[in-house]
Amino acid sequence: MTTTVAILLVLVSLPFFLEPYPLSLAGRALAFGLLVVSVDLLTGIMGMASLGQVAYFGAGAYTAGLVGIYVSNSGLVQLAVGAATGVVLALLTGAVAVRTAGTVFLMITLAIGEVAHIGAESLDVVGASNGLAGIPPISVLPGGAPLALPGHVYWWILAVFLVGYCVATVVSRSPLGRSMRGVRDGELRLGALGQTSYPVKLLGYTIAGGVAGAAGTAWVAQTNFMSPDDMGFDMAAFALLCVVLGGAGSLWGPVIGACLVIFVRDWLGGYLEGRGTLLLGIIFVIAVYLLPKGFAGIRLRKLQRKGNQS
Template sequence: MTDVSRPAGVTDNVVGGTAPVAEPGRRRSPLTIAVVTVVVLVLAAAPLFLAPFATTTLTRLLLFGLLAVSLDLLVGVTGLPSLGHAAYFGAGAYAAGWVSVHVTAAIPVPLLAGAAMGAVAAAATGWVAVRSAGVYFLMLTLAIGEILAQLAQSWDSVTGGANGLSGIPAARLGGEPLLNAGYLYWYVLVVGLVAFALVWLLARSPFGAALRGIRDNEPRMRAIGYPTVVYKYAAFVAAGTVAGAAGSLLAAQQRLVTPSDLGFTTAALVLLAVVIGGAGTLWGPVVGAAVVILVRDALGPGLGGHGELLLGIVFVLVVYLLPRGAAGLAGLRPFRRRRP
């Protein structure tokens, strides 16, 4: 009989010990597969029917959604709420922009540079951060984010200082620049879908099951022999890598990177997106990102600059009325082990 007191994702093995296992095999229902297929097809066809401004807004939504998914790997899967995750997003954006300006803008070089920089920045700072927990981890990540933001603002020769890194050339595919909003959107969509699939597979793997066990009961996981700090560090670096890749997409779309892209405001917005969408679902943060971007970029200008106020109201309503976030409305639950 399964011990229901065990952390999620941990079960007995054949030699009497314990080992993390992946999410139990659950076949996706035909309805779920159909819905996912329709959503992907609609997203792929969107530029054919939308105006350039709407297409650009949807592009920002997708790359911000990828950033939210990377944060959800920490917040929802591992149980590490961070207020400095935008630092790796901005570091990836700066790296991709610098490579595009000084080396080449040919795809996928800036994308790989952004992901690599996100990984390096996360590896350099994460080993200290993951040794803390709770509010200490939250404050430590906030401090890391602010330090990197100040570094970006003061390193004029590389980042452009307070003015930002400008003059980033358009991403090039096959020698042709992606100047058309629709072509750039499709590039972002493909990268976003591939990165989302990789994060989803990671969350469902035995490694992801161990992360959920750490989230639910870290002392017990440590007691049965798991090096929890190493697991959290690996999750931190993985999340930073995906955030850096999202940052490279920002550099390609915006063609300008500023210190605010890795500062507290961006970090708070992406954490807000995860909470609104539903932490631990991976799909939910994408919905939350859509809410944040639409309120900030589409509704905010028409509200006399009070988009942040509307976001605050939405956040309060979600906390009180939807404890599992918007994903709860669709029956989506955080990754966890089913119990008999």
């Protein structure tokens, strides 16, 4: 509990210490981290590795951007509509996807992500394949003043992240979360106990889609721009690798992995002449050997040692 409070205090205080650019990186890291949390709900909690969450992330982002341009610049409105879009699309596509498992499920979600990516490139809206530009700065309430200061925008993104993270945490600790772990640990056993796995998988998939949609609204609130590349295969692969790097099923571990990806790709990559992705690949390979259970495994080993000593 003390560690959680300390982390929250650090996150809240970042605008007082960081310049606008590193603060914008922190905002993007939180938005990407929420996308990774949605992937972890499926991959870590339910045991169904997915490459398709970028579809709902992009849908939420594009919806929020279009709402901002044509309807309202309210962050609350954009968050609600973006998350709802992710829920609806996840429900429709998940109705088919969750009937599969293993490699087939992974390939179907990859196809969902690629179809969404191609669809975004062909959208007949502002910018089309060049991206959705002209998204106005958000306000908190409808008709309110836009958030002009970088720190205020960051606090909004932090609020969206915390809401999404809390939703994922509540779900993972709920009876639904226990059933999702039952799917992961032994779907046949779950059926033997009299519980049908299909509704569990579909509900978990739908909730994860809503979390990804909310992450998309946070992303465009920071960037005021959405590119089809932001929902391409690279983004999907990085999100899944963050789950492996952070520790599948821990929720907080993959968020650390997401922050590392944004820092290396967008910060260090500028100093390495665009070789940030290469450095990330090296980091992932090393981490797989040295941290087989990810960052969360370090804490787990410490707790086990304390338990043995006591």
